[in-house]
Amino acid sequence: MMKTFCFANQKGGVGKTTEARSFVFDLLERGARVLATDLDPQRNFTKTMLGIYHQNFGEDAEPPASLTADKLFAKADKKRGLGAPLDCGGNLGLIAATRDLVDVPELPLEAIHRPRENLAAFASQYDFHVIDTPPTLGKTLYAALIASDFVVCPCTMDQDAIDGLEELYGDIARVQEAGWNPSLRNLGLLPNRVNTRRAYDMSSLNDLREALGEGVFTSVLYDRAATSIAKDRPVWRVQSGESQILAAKEMRASCAEILKRAGMKV
């Protein structure tokens, strides 16, 4: 049965998409079948996954028409059906983001339950489902939380990111208590872009561990140049250099911890 993970934080730029990418690559390398869904109209996650498509089918290949993320919010049309995710080759399927996602807030409230319903159709075709979310409040985020089994919260060491996370936790609580998705589990805060040379970052990380305890991942992603360069392939496949090697180790470790926290064998 497909297990769904989403990456969320209501502040942008904290590393959601980077983590989501790495997680997808990690799972693929473990031989799993992975479905990637991008709910962010910025489409960064989509572009990386399309990179895989082009690696497998050629630079000039035109992806055929396929199920896109905005269609997940449509009422299930039993006659027509939704279509299928884009097959990117190598066990990866993609439900790509489109600009139409910006219209989701205009939909009625009950639309937030539709993606979960619509995604059930693919549950037997994939082992894992990874959702990247936009850095905003509202219906898209709720839909992602309702459709997910687990949520991972990347967070940087600054007040804005912490405040964004507080808002997000409120939304997670709402989704659980309102009975929309009572079994949604928050795997915790994943510290990202921590600068070891800044005393502030290190003491903030400490404060976070004191305040949240187990609610903070043991794995920490430190601020490394390698991470920001490696957008179209796993960070551990970037050419070697000390920064890259360390970044790679950290990313792998964080992916393993995600799976462990979700109660899966690693």
Next chain:
Amino acid sequence: MATKKLQLGGLKRMADVVNAPVGQLREKDADISLDLIDIQRQVRLKMKYLKEFAEHLKVQGVKSAVILLALPNGRYRLIAGERRVRASIMAGLTTIPARIERDLTEREIRAIQVAENNQREDLTAYEQAMGVIEDVNKYGVKEAMVIWSRSESWISKRVSVEKYDTRITKLMDDEVTDDLELLQTLNHILALKPDDFFALETRLRSEQPVTRDEARAKLAGIKAWMQEQEQLEHRKKQLAAAPATPQRQVKEDAGRESKTADHGAPPAKTGESAQRQATAVATAAAPSAVVDVIAQDGLAEERTDAEPDAEELRQAFQQRLQAIFRVGTASRELFEEIKTDLESLGCTKDQTDWTIWSGFLSIALPILTASGPARTATIMQRLQSELKRNSAAQLWDNLHPEASGTESGRQEVAVMPQGWRL
């Protein structure tokens, strides 16, 4: 300077809520006789379609347990499920499935009510806001945050609903929209310019979308317009206060008299107005040009003594904008000719570059000086980014597209796109 330590209190509180083991939805504890249940007033202000629900219950019965608090006298206080209880009574049923709680504080009761209401998605945005307001008034903001499992900003947004005009809360109550950001903007618009609000309200009620951006742009426009009006008033006052010569004083009085006599009549006063327009064209006047000395048989004097006509100003403004367009077109022609000159004279690359650079500065610098340093920076950045995507010629075409009915064959006064900002 030391950065402030991270404030984690709010996050910790939320984390405790989120990571708490998710309670199993309990099945019923028992079927309780309806006449043992005391119903207190709940937040729920409307009971829509109660009769239909009662009919449904006659056939199906109540599926999900209501929540009761056991009282010492053997009776029960209803905590959540008023609709089901009322409909059951209406349907003539005798018992109802219930979950029974004991020893709860008021706050815990409230938290259960909130959770139950949320679960049923029954609350309209308006009812929700009213509920939050009541909880804040009773228990304070911090407690309300716990009851609703929400952040402070979420709570305060709903609290501010209390100050909204009734026309706005009616939009919420009628479930036309539940977007609080939008409603807040509409509230402002209603306060400043009711007609604009009514137009938007009509659209919303006929199920046409009004986006937040649109409403914000409208509000910004209204505020800008109000500022403009203020400045106009200010200038009019300055004019009135300007020292007048005895001769002008007489004319001023005469002007004022006729003005009051004509109050309410359209500004066009036939011959006089036409001549005013003529003067306007000739002088491209502004109120500050009070001491324009154009010897035109005292007509100019009369005009400058009277209040500056808003219509005049607008026309003068348009004409100046058209002049800018002509200056722009003329500049390009000039520069083309200069380029030919440079070639014919056999100038070097550096000489050519210098001529064009200094020429550009001669035209652009006066504008930038007038626009002020902050705006200058933004203008230059924006120009650079626009030129990355379009050529200068394309940008010009977009600004002054071809149009019929003008001398130049182009739209001479550039039209501001909807919602544009620098």
